Amino acid sequence: MKERCTKYEALFTFADAKTLNEHLQECEDCQKEQAKMDRVSELINEVKPFYKKKRTAPHHLKVACILFALVIGGASIGVVGTNQDMMDYIKYGETLSAEDYGFPVDSYGFLLVE
Numbered sequence: 001m002k003e004r005c006t007k008y009e010a011l012f013t014f015a016d017a018k019t020l021n022e023h024l025q026e027c028e029d030c031q032k033e034q035a036k037m038d039r040v041s042e043l044i045n046e047v048k049p050f051y052k053k054k055r056t057a058p059h060h061l062k063v064a065c066i067l068f069a070l071v072i073g074g075a076s077i078g079v080v081g082t083n084q085d086m087m088d089y090i091k092y093g094e095t096l097s098a099e100d101y102g103f104p105v106d107s108y109g110f111l112l113v114e
């Protein structure tokens with residue numbers, strides 16, 4: 001049994017296209033390898049646009065989500081973040097006093113400093 005030519009991979013990787021093609025002209029084994037590679041390239045080309053599309057869609061979605069969060073978050077922080085009482089009202093349904101925070105307070109609700 002004739003030994004299979006193993007040059008294809010080396011030629012494909014290291015040699016230029018001309019050398020590879022010259023060898024392909026005279027080597028049946030490598031022609032088969034080349035056919036396989038062509039098939040793979042075809043498949044890649046077939047799949048590539050779909051794959052790219054698939055990848056970019058969620059990416060755009062992610063960017064849109066981040067932008068949306070930034071706009072909504074930024075707007076609400078701008079309005080609410082500067083007003084602690086409003087933040088408390090939103091979080092707890094009422095404005096919190098120092099006592100509610102767990103600080104020691106006197107009977108007037110002022111912070112008790114010892």
Ligand SMILES: [Zn+2]
Pocket residue numbers: 005006007008023027028029030
């Ligand atoms: Zn060969």
